[in-house]
Amino acid sequence: MYHDYLDPDWSAAQVLLVALLVVPALGAIVTAVLPSARDRQARVVATVFAGLTFLLTLVVPVMRPTDFGWFAYTPLDDRPPALIPWTDVHVPWVPALGLDFHLGVDGVSYPLVALTGLLTVLCCAYTVKNVPEGGSGRALAALLLVLEVGVLGTFLALDLLLFFVFFEVVLLPMYAVIAGWGGPERRRAARKFVLYTLAGSVLLLLGVVTVLAAAGTGDLVALTGQNTLGRGTQALAFTLLLIAFAVKAPLWPLHTWLPDAHTEAPTVGSVILAGVLLKMGTYGLIRVGLGVAPDAAHAAGPVLGLLAVIAIVAGALICLRQHELKRLIAYSSVGHMGFVLLGIATFTTIGLEAALIGNVAHGLITGLLFFLVGTIKERSGTGSINQLGGLRESSPRLAGLLGFAAIASLGLPGLAGFWGEAFAVVAAVRVGGVFWTSLAVVAAIGGALTAAYFLRLLRQVTHGPATPEVRAMRPTIAGLEWFAWAPLVLLTLAVGLLPALVLSDVSLPLEGLLTGGRP
Numbered sequence: 001m002y003h004d005y006l007d008p009d010w011s012a013a014q015v016l017l018v019a020l021l022v023v024p025a026l027g028a029i030v031t032a033v034l035p036s037a038r039d040r041q042a043r044v045v046a047t048v049f050a051g052l053t054f055l056l057t058l059v060v061p062v063m064r065p066t067d068f069g070w071f072a073y074t075p076l077d078d079r080p081p082a083l084i085p086w087t088d089v090h091v092p093w094v095p096a097l098g099l100d101f102h103l104g105v106d107g108v109s110y111p112l113v114a115l116t117g118l119l120t121v122l123c124c125a126y127t128v129k130n131v132p133e134g135g136s137g138r139a140l141a142a143l144l145l146v147l148e149v150g151v152l153g154t155f156l157a158l159d160l161l162l163f164f165v166f167f168e169v170v171l172l173p174m175y176a177v178i179a180g181w182g183g184p185e186r187r188r189a190a191r192k193f194v195l196y197t198l199a200g201s202v203l204l205l206l207g208v209v210t211v212l213a214a215a216g217t218g219d220l221v222a223l224t225g226q227n228t229l230g231r232g233t234q235a236l237a238f239t240l241l242l243i244a245f246a247v248k249a250p251l252w253p254l255h256t257w258l259p260d261a262h263t264e265a266p267t268v269g270s271v272i273l274a275g276v277l278l279k280m281g282t283y284g285l286i287r288v289g290l291g292v293a294p295d296a297a298h299a300a301g302p303v304l305g306l307l308a309v310i311a312i313v314a315g316a317l318i319c320l321r322q323h324e325l326k327r328l329i330a331y332s333s334v335g336h337m338g339f340v341l342l343g344i345a346t347f348t349t350i351g352l353e354a355a356l357i358g359n360v361a362h363g364l365i366t367g368l369l370f371f372l373v374g375t376i377k378e379r380s381g382t383g384s385i386n387q388l389g390g391l392r393e394s395s396p397r398l399a400g401l402l403g404f405a406a407i408a409s410l411g412l413p414g415l416a417g418f419w420g421e422a423f424a425v426v427a428a429v430r431v432g433g434v435f436w437t438s439l440a441v442v443a444a445i446g447g448a449l450t451a452a453y454f455l456r457l458l459r460q461v462t463h464g465p466a467t468p469e470v471r472a473m474r475p476t477i478a479g480l481e482w483f484a485w486a487p488l489v490l491l492t493l494a495v496g497l498l499p500a501l502v503l504s505d506v507s508l509p510l511e512g513l514l515t516g517g518r519p
Contacts, residue, residue, distance in 0.1 A: 013087040016056060017103055020113070020152055023053045024120070028145035031138055039138045040128065046141035047124040053148065054117035060086070060105055061505075085221075086110070088158060099218060102159040107505030108287065108356065108513075109155045112279055115363045116155065118491075119275040120148040122484040123268040126371070129480050130378075132266040134181040144268065146173045151276050155283060160208045160218035163288065167204065167248075170277060171197050174269070182264040189257075189264035196257040200247030207240030211292050224291040224513060231295055238296035241289045242304075249281030251341055252311035255334045262330035263383075267374030270326065274333055275367035279359045282340050286352060290344075290513050297347060302435060304345035305428065309442045311338030316449030320456065325373040325383040328457065329366065332409060335450060336362045336420075342443055343424040346436070351427030352510050357502045358420025361495060365417050368405045368488040372398065375481065376461075380469040385457065390466025395475040399462040401485060406454040408492050411447055415496035421447055 027049025034042040088104030105113060124141050131137035146169070153166030171194065179190035212218050214233045229237065247254045262270050290297045315335030322328040336358065343354030375398070376391070377383040392399035408415040411422070425447075428440035495501055 011087070013062075014089045016059060017087060017089050017105065017156065020053065020056055020060075020156065021103075021149055023049060023056065024145045024148040024152070027053075028142045028149070031142040031145065034138060036136060036138065039136050042138035043124070043128045043131075043141045046138075046145055047121065047128060049145060050117075050121040050124040050148065053152075054114075054121045057114045057117035060110060060113065085158070088221075090158075093159070093162070099161050100159050101162060102219060102221075103153075103156040103162075104158045104221075105156055106509045107507075108509045109283070110505070111356065111360045111502045112155045112276070112283060112363075113152060115279075115360055116148060116151045116276045118487060119271060119363065119367055120144055122367075122487065123271055125480055126268055126484045129478065130267070132181040132378075134186075134266075140177065140181055140266075140268070143173045143177050144272065147177075147272055147277075151280065154280050158220045160211055160220060160223075160288070160292075162218075163220070163284070164204060164208050167280060167284070168201055170280070171201070174273065174277065177269040177272075178261055178265045181266040181269065184264075185260070186264040189260040192257045193261045196247050196250075196254070200244040200254075203240045204244035207237050207244060210237045210240065215292075220287065220291055229293060234293035234296035235299075238289055238293035238300065241293070242285065242300070245281040245284045245289065247281070248284070249278055249337050249341075250334070251281070251337060252307060252314055252334060255311075258333065259327045259330040262333075262370070263324065263326045267370060267378070270329075270370040270374065271367045274329075274370055275363040278333065278337060279363060282337065282344065282355060282359055285341075285344055286355065286513065290347065294514075301345045301347055305342055305436065305439050308338045308342035308345055309439050309446065311335060311341065312443050312446030313449065316446050316453060319453040320449070322453075323385045325377060325385060325388070325457075325461075326370070328385070328453070329369050329373060332450070332453070333362065333366055335446060336366070336409070336417075338446070339421045339424045339443065342439065343420070343427055346424075346427040346431050347514065348427050348430065349507065349510050349514065350423055350430065352513070353503055353506060354420050354423030354427055356506055357416075357495070357499055358424065360502050361416035361420050361492075364488050364492050364495065365405060365408045365415075368401075368485060368492065369409060371481075371485055371488070372402050372405055376402075376473075379473040382469050385460050387467055387469050388461045389464030390462075390470050392462045393466055394470050394473055395477075397477055398475075401489070403458055403462060404489065404492075406458055408496070410451040410454045413496075414493075416492045418496060419499045 027046055031042045031046040085104030085106045090100055090102045093099045093101040123144055127137050127141050150166050150169030157163040157166050175190050175194050178193060179187050215223055215228050250258050265273060312335045315331050315338060318331045319328050322331060340355045340358040343351040380388060408417045411417045425440045425443050428436045
């Protein structure tokens with residue numbers, strides 16, 4: 001176990017790592033304290049801070065250990081190479097309890113860090129001219145920045161208790177976003193979200209305390225793959241962690257809060273919720289669940305695989321019966337996260353790669369879908385598929401974007417959604433045996449059902465007979481809407497054509513998670 005802490009002379013890379021949390025936190029404070037008379041200026045300020053945070057995330061890859069460049073550094077400890085982050089900040093936090101403030105980033109966490117930065121700046125920019133009824137735009141933008149702090153902290157934390165703290169930071173801001181700016185049933189949906197999440201939080205805390213008590217440390221790097229916990233302790237800890245992460249993801253059958261939350265949340269709330277908050281659960285299952293309890297994780301693999309394919313098929317069948325746009329997209333997330341769980345359940349390199357690229361692809365595509373269906377609902381006054389039709393005639397550009405997002409979500413080759421689903425099925429086949437092969441076949445059938453409900457959606461909304469609600473819609477797309485949507489369209493294409501954009505630096509850290517850094 002290593003005990004080397006940050007040198008007093010902080011490197012630029014380490015300062016940058018801390019700045020990823022400080023900048024949005026400062027932005028939230030500045031935005032919140034601006035006078036209400038300057039509400040729109042406050043939203044612009046929030047967008048500037050979110051934009052600066054996103055630019056910082058783009059600099060993060062330069063922090064990778066190199067022998068050249070401004071951010072070059074040499075690790076000060078003897079950790080196995082597979083467990084060394086690109087850079088980390090490691091200072092005492094509560095010395096009496098052996099707790100450290102430990103942040104770090106590597107190839108597993110970085111794509112989600114960048115995705116969080118991107119979606120937050122797009123959502124903040126979207127609020128400059130699109131503030132739903134219920135509260136001030138200034139408060140909404142400030143809450144988006146607080147959410148960004150919590151999500152980024154979760155992806156950067158390398159200490160179990162610190163991970164728990166950041167994991168919980170997002171709870172109250174998301175509750176406020178749904179309850180303050182959501183639809184007619186927003187308070188009921190927000191309460192349901194909170195109750196489910198609080199139940200998961202209690203289990204997560206119990207899992208964290210179990211690990212801390214048994215291992216004497218919460219350092220995820222020190223714990224990863226080292227089998228420092230007994231089998232009984234691993235089983236208990238993994239069960240607690242799994243249920244907590246399953247609620248957040250959400251994974252079937254703990255998903256029932258999600259459709260209500262998405263249906264009632266404002267557009268930007270749905271984008272952040274689907275784009276990055278759900279990823280906290282699957283990321284935690286990989287980084288924490290597999291890291292601290294590898295034996296229990298591998299033993300639970302078949303059960304996780306079975307739950308994953310049930311989620312894939314059940315999500316698709318429910319979507320085939322949905323007649324509300326946002327509920328359909330919400331239930332589609334259950335199926336897509338089922339593919340992510342299937343990849344994780346194999347506990348193979350290709351399976352974990354499927355989960356990682358599936359997370360990113362879902363964030364890009366579903367974020368775009370919620371932007372689009374939110375716009376359609378706001379302009380038409382309805383989210384009922386039966387009351388929407390003829391969109392390609394009244395607003396052909398919006399119809400084209402919806403068609404693009406739908407075929408990307410159903411997994412068309414060449415677009416981002418294809419790789420996660422394909423890799424997950426291939427990973428299950430490679431595990432071998434009748435059980436895993438059967439899971440792969442059922443998952444593939446679920447993928448076909450995904451195509452069925454998205455094609456049904458497009459047939460009704462874009463190609464169906466024109467309805468009065470759609471004829472009354474404003475056909476033009478505003479500049480800020482293009483600003484919010486265009487990056488997601490371009491990245492969906494880019495990741496679909498070049499999956500290495502997400503997977504280029506994951507082999508070594510995944511090796512560390514699967515082997516504990518041992519060759």
